[in-house]
Amino acid sequence: MTLTDGAHPTVLELPPEDRELSPYTGYTRAHWEAAADGLLDAAWRWATPGSALLDLPGRPSGSGVRSDGLEGYARTFLAAAFRVAGAGGADPYGWLGRYADGLASGTRTPGRDDAESWPLILDHHVQGQPMVESASVAIGLRLTREWLWDRLDDGVRDRAEEWLRGALRHTPAPNNWYLFQYAVATFLESAGRGDGETERAKERALRLLESWYRGQGWYADGDGRAFDHYNGWALHLYPMLHAHLARDAAQLGHHGPRLRAHLDGFALTFGADGAPMYFGRSLTYRFAAGAAVAMGAVSGHTPLTPGASRRLLSGTLRYFLDRGATGTDGLLSLGWHGPHDATLQHYSGPSSPYWAAKSFVSLLAPAGHPLWTATEEPAPSEGPDRVLALPAPGLLLQSTRADGVVRLHNHGSDHVRPHEGESAAADPHYGRQAYSTRTGPTAPDNAPDNHFAVEAAGARSTRRRIRPLGAGHGDGWGWAASWHLPVFAPGPPMVPGLRVASVTFVRGRYELRVHHVTGAPPGARVSQTGWATGDGTDRGDGPLRSALHPLHGWTGSDTVRAPQGTAYTRWARVPRLTADAPPDTGLYAALATLTAEPEPAPLAEAAEVLAAGPGSVEVRWADDGARTRIAFASGADGEPEATVTHTGSGSAGGPAAVDGE
Numbered sequence: 001m002t003l004t005d006g007a008h009p010t011v012l013e014l015p016p017e018d019r020e021l022s023p024y025t026g027y028t029r030a031h032w033e034a035a036a037d038g039l040l041d042a043a044w045r046w047a048t049p050g051s052a053l054l055d056l057p058g059r060p061s062g063s064g065v066r067s068d069g070l071e072g073y074a075r076t077f078l079a080a081a082f083r084v085a086g087a088g089g090a091d092p093y094g095w096l097g098r099y100a101d102g103l104a105s106g107t108r109t110p111g112r113d114d115a116e117s118w119p120l121i122l123d124h125h126v127q128g129q130p131m132v133e134s135a136s137v138a139i140g141l142r143l144t145r146e147w148l149w150d151r152l153d154d155g156v157r158d159r160a161e162e163w164l165r166g167a168l169r170h171t172p173a174p175n176n177w178y179l180f181q182y183a184v185a186t187f188l189e190s191a192g193r194g195d196g197e198t199e200r201a202k203e204r205a206l207r208l209l210e211s212w213y214r215g216q217g218w219y220a221d222g223d224g225r226a227f228d229h230y231n232g233w234a235l236h237l238y239p240m241l242h243a244h245l246a247r248d249a250a251q252l253g254h255h256g257p258r259l260r261a262h263l264d265g266f267a268l269t270f271g272a273d274g275a276p277m278y279f280g281r282s283l284t285y286r287f288a289a290g291a292a293v294a295m296g297a298v299s300g301h302t303p304l305t306p307g308a309s310r311r312l313l314s315g316t317l318r319y320f321l322d323r324g325a326t327g328t329d330g331l332l333s334l335g336w337h338g339p340h341d342a343t344l345q346h347y348s349g350p351s352s353p354y355w356a357a358k359s360f361v362s363l364l365a366p367a368g369h370p371l372w373t374a375t376e377e378p379a380p381s382e383g384p385d386r387v388l389a390l391p392a393p394g395l396l397l398q399s400t401r402a403d404g405v406v407r408l409h410n411h412g413s414d415h416v417r418p419h420e421g422e423s424a425a426a427d428p429h430y431g432r433q434a435y436s437t438r439t440g441p442t443a444p445d446n447a448p449d450n451h452f453a454v455e456a457a458g459a460r461s462t463r464r465r466i467r468p469l470g471a472g473h474g475d476g477w478g479w480a481a482s483w484h485l486p487v488f489a490p491g492p493p494m495v496p497g498l499r500v501a502s503v504t505f506v507r508g509r510y511e512l513r514v515h516h517v518t519g520a521p522p523g524a525r526v527s528q529t530g531w532a533t534g535d536g537t538d539r540g541d542g543p544l545r546s547a548l549h550p551l552h553g554w555t556g557s558d559t560v561r562a563p564q565g566t567a568y569t570r571w572a573r574v575p576r577l578t579a580d581a582p583p584d585t586g587l588y589a590a591l592a593t594l595t596a597e598p599e600p601a602p603l604a605e606a607a608e609v610l611a612a613g614p615g616s617v618e619v620r621w622a623d624d625g626a627r628t629r630i631a632f633a634s635g636a637d638g639e640p641e642a643t644v645t646h647t648g649s650g651s652a653g654g655p656a657a658v659d660g661e
Contacts, residue, residue: 272404
């Protein structure tokens with residue numbers, strides 16, 4: 001690609017595909033370099049005269065236009081730094097000169113309301129967004145130190161340090177933000193400017209990170225149970241990147257095995273089409289979802305082969321580039337494929353999508369690295385059908401080879417902070433029962449997909465705080481369970497004594513969803529919805545089929561519409577089951593499926609109920625006669641318990657059974 005100060009390409013220009021080296025994606029290291037250059041070129045057209053701010057067009061974030069301009073500088077700096085550092089300092093388009101100029105201009109009079117000055121870094125609840133961007137500035141300076149930082153005059157370096165230290169002297173948000181302080185502190189130390197302040201920031205960040213570790217390579221994003229993509233692009237990336245750059249054997253030995261364990265499950269969350277899982281917040285960062293995969297390949301702490309790692313990385317990069325993530329102006333839009341408001345959060349601004357740059361950490365692997373020289377291999381979702389339970393975060397993954405779709409059943413991640421109790425507003429990115437690589441949740445004002453609700457006094461309940469009850473898997477099947485207190489709005493927020501315990505059991509493309517309701521008020525109704533799908537033609541990915549079949553307890557069925565659609569389709573429909581709720585105990589079982597198979601067998605033929613009572617149901621599967629029994633009980637503390645037993649398949653030595661409480 002040729003970049004000039006005159007005419008610019010209107011679309012990203014990439015080199016020819018190499019299907020011999022990369023039979024799945026056609027992408028090589030040259031494609032990654034060209035993608036970085038193209039994204040940078042498009043963004044730099046919107047720079048201020050002194051290069052301190054990149055004021056990309058679009059609606060501002062909640063932090064305001066000046067903070068958004070700093071975000072444009074900082075996040076594109078990440079891409080440029082990975083690009084130049086990975087090339088051993090080669091900078092054919094002069095990116096680093098621009099960032100050096102911007103650093104000098106932005107730190108000259110920080111906090112001043114002029115054309116170039118950066119905003120000050122204050123507490124997260126006052127003016128916190130600059131703290132987020134300080135980490136990207138610090139990492140960019142660290143990666144390019146010998147070509148940028150070391151060539152600055154002392155005055156600029158001193159001013160930059162003073163601005164960065166604002167991140168160490170103010171209060172972060174109570175989550176991954178403490179790692180922004182960590183990134184700033186480790187850069188200052190690497191530049192010979194460390195002291196007690198940087199050491200305290202490092203120790204505090206690492207201490208909190210330890211308290212958030214839940215096992216199996218998964219961290220909660222702060223106190224509570226928020227498990228999402230921040231695991232990869234923040235909680236693993238920052239400590240591992242420092243350890244790798246510092247060649248810190250102790251830190252690599254501590255964090256490396258956790259990254260390996262995380263990737264052992266997380267690698268299955270990418271669909272065969274390259275799509276990452278649409279789950280959690282900040283999804284407009286798009287192919288940043290591959291950051292942990294890249295960090296694992298670069299550092300050597302990964303269970304994946306180099307060919308499989310590149311398959312995942314290039315697959316997700318190509319997925320978005322092929323589906324319009326960059327418009328005719330070459331800028332990453334605020335959304336998923338293209339613009340999509342429901343994907344966004346209040347902190348999302350025009351430059352926010354450029355945290356996708358985190359995936360360019362892959363370029364730290366030089367051209368001769370196996371990540372780039374090995375032949376691409378299939379992604380985990382392109383192998384046999386798989387079911388993987390992750391008890392630590394309370395997630396259940398289900399992939400099917402016939403269509404390449406991966407589904408995530410959520411029984412453990414809720415993004416409810418401890419001080420919020422049960423009254424937090426509904427969040428479609430965490431509160432739904434299931435997510436996938438081919439569907440997104442419906443918008444908050446539309447009928448919810450993949451949702452079990454109690455309807456009382458004209459209000460429909462939401463699921464907020466999720467209490468996991470366990471998860472497990474066998475050969476080709478698995479389950480996860482949880483319970484929650486339904487929350488209502490408008491009206492009284494809670495119904496005393498009302499509880500819902502839920503189990504999802506999966507095998508093949510089938511999902512057995514069972515719910516046990518206790519304490520429903522008189523006149524209450526219950527409903528269960530399935531996957532939200534459109535006609536499948538919006539992005540040319542082919543049709544999906546969503547179905548929901550009643551097994552026990554349900555008396556009505558229909559289809560509801562979601563005119564606002566999802567991130568995948570402009571307009572969606574959602575299958576729904578309904579029933580009246582008895583005043584004491586109700587048990588409801590249904591089969592659900594999401595498939596891209598051209599002629600799937602009807603759900604009614606997949607399984608039958610053998611026995612059902614107030615607190616248990618037993619199902620026989622038609623294909624091999626295997627049986628699944630799900631039972632609910634009340635524990636000694638009065639809280640729900642669930643037991644899942646599966647017999648007749650999944651064990652070469654005879655019946656397989658797993659009990660979960």
